[in-house]
Structures are given as C-alpha cells and as structure tokens.
Amino acid sequence: MGCFSCMRFNRKDVRDFDEDTGSRSIKSSAKGRKGRSLGGKGGESNNQKGNVARSFTFKELALATQNFREANLLGEGGFGRVYKGRLESGLVVAIKQLNLDGLQGQQEFIVEVLMLSLLHHKNLVNLIGYCTDGDQKLLVYEFMPMGSLENHLFDLEPGKKPLSWSTRLKIASGAAHGLEYLHCEANPPVIYRDLKSSNILLDNDFNPKLSDFGLAKLGPVGENTHVSTRVMGTYGYCAPEYAMSGKLTLKSDIYSLGVVLLELITGRKAYDNSKEAGEQNLVVWSRPFLKDRRKFVHMVDPLLNGQFSVRSLHHAVAITAMCIQEQASFRPIISDIVVALDYLVSQAESSDSQGGGSQTIKQTHHHKDN
Ligand SMILES: Nc1ncnc2c1ncn2[C@@H]1O[C@H](COP(=O)(O)OP(=O)(O)O)[C@@H](O)[C@H]1O
C-alpha cells in the first residue's frame, strides 16, 4: 500500500522530531496520570530484564541472513527490505535493512529504537536489536511466523484458508489492546500514527502485535489537546482532520483502527487503486452500508462464506462506524473499544466451543466481483 509520496523520503527538516520526541523528557508525567514513565506499568507488559535491544555488527546480521539472500526475503516496505534470519544463538529473527535515502529514514530509525526500547507489551512487536555499522542501519525483531494481517486478508494465494470470524475478532481485540497500552499506560501517551493491516504481525496462534513505531509521537501532555505535525501515514488509514491540517490526537489512531476493523469485516483494502473511482477508498465505499443495519451483511467479506453470527457482526460494525466518524471528538476512546471487542471475542469463543452461534448467511452481494 502506497505511503503519501511527500512523506517518507527526502525530508530535510527534522524539526518535528526534535520538538515532539527528542527533546521532551520521556519521564514527564502527564496531568491526571500516575507518575509512570513511558513504558507503562508491569501488568500485561513483558518488560523484563533481558528484553533490552542490543547492538549487532553488520557481519553478524549478514551471517544470520546468508548475506541477505533473496530466498530469505520476507517482504519490502517503505523503508527497505525485511529478511528472515537465524542468529548465532539459534534465535530466528526478522531483519529490516533501511534504505537510507534521506534524513527521514534516519529519524524513523532512531524513533523506532527509542520507542521499542521503552515500550513492552504482549501486543507490540519485540525489538531484539539494531545495527549502526558505518552507513548501515538495520533493525532486528522477533520473527512473526504468520506475517502480517494484510497477507491473510487480501489477494489470498490459492489454497490459503481465509481468516474465520472469531480469528478476525481476536486480531481486532489484540490490536486494540496494543493501542490501549500506548494511549493509556505509556506516560506520556504515544500516538502510534501508522496503524494499518501490514503493521499488524501475527504469531502462530494469530495473536497480533503492532509493529513499526518510526512515525510514533509522544502525545499531547498537560492542557494540550493535540500535537501539530506534518502529515505522514498511509492513504486510506489517515483521519480526515489529521490529513487536512496535521492536527494529530489519540483519536487519529482510533480512526485508523476503525479502518482496520473495516478491512477485517469486508476483506477489502483501505485504499485500492485497482478499483473504479467510487470504490477505491474503503471508508467512502462503506458509508452507504453503515447507514442501514439491514445492509451490514452485504458488506461482509464473501470469503467468510456466511460463517459469522449476525449479532456479532452488528456489534462489530457499530464499533467500526463509531471509530471512523468524521468528527474526532465523537470517536470512542480506546479503553471502551477494548471492552466492546473483548466481549465479542468471548461470545465468539463460547459459541465456537458449543459448535454453534455462527450461521450461514446467503450473501446476495458478491461485491468483490463488482
Ligand atoms: N517481525 C517480522 N516477522 C515476520 N515478518 C515481518 C516482520 N516484520 C515485517 N515482516 C514482513 O515484511 C513486510 C514488510 O514490512 P515493512 O518493511 O514493515 O513494510 P510494510 O509495513 O509497509 O509492509 C511485512 O508486510 C511483513 O510481511
């Protein structure tokens, strides 16, 4: 999925990094919050000793990836290629080699290492280490065997099983928990800014972890309600007020979460330029369906083959519609979304275990064939 072309590369001016991330004390405690430093409380987090990112030499990472062999390539994003590798210790990892075409990449590298060194939660990807040998900049992550959510929703290879309704809910809930940690436990709060299906990575049990924190911002503190910054992000996922005026709030992430929920429900991409004009933007396409409960079933991913509970669908669509409201202040806060999604997950699990609950809906609209 294309990033805004003006955004990621050749950015000469690094002011907003200095102003909003680099120079602010990460231990400052926001008004009304407990005096915890960025990284949050123990609780669900996995912030243990030994979880600290370490430095690697380029040679170690070349060895781990068999000299960045094509066969070990996992994927390629805006910043470079990602390879599967095996460290000398035997640990299997994902190694991201940054394209260092501009200052932007360098800034994001620093922010990524900084954020992931401080933030630890079961729904955030774990940074194992980094390499800054000479001009080289590489990041070493835990390997996520099922790849990204994007790989399981769109353009499925023949024979690959589509995600079930309950797995989709589990992924939505896990991603929401990761976001709740950033918004409510990290102190000051962190605006993730890059929530999208390709940044939700999956383990063998489809537990999701958020990845790519290079665009993350320390959120507004004290009396401030937003952070002003240049617009960066990915087409289709950006909240309208942020895309238009650079006004970034926690509610910008809620909008992006709503878009991911829409992708999970519909199996359609947030932005798809292979589709005709009115259908390229998923939110725009979905609006007529969202207005009428009777139309909810017609927007569902045909690959679900009608295997979902209509009640669960209605709740999921209602949550989604609240998240993608134009008016940021009307969007719910993440903690309320977590409660709602957890409830849907528990319902889906209990009906799965009873072997019932989901019903086969005859779908009359095969919108993918349109
Ligand atoms: N930790 C990881 N484990 C397994 N696969 C990964 C990991 N990180 C990234 N990938 C794969 O590499 C691809 C490219 O990742 P990335 O560079 O972050 O770009 P993007 O987020 O734009 O897809 C991802 O879509 C995913 O399939």
Ligand SMILES: [Mg+2]
């Ligand atoms: Mg990514």
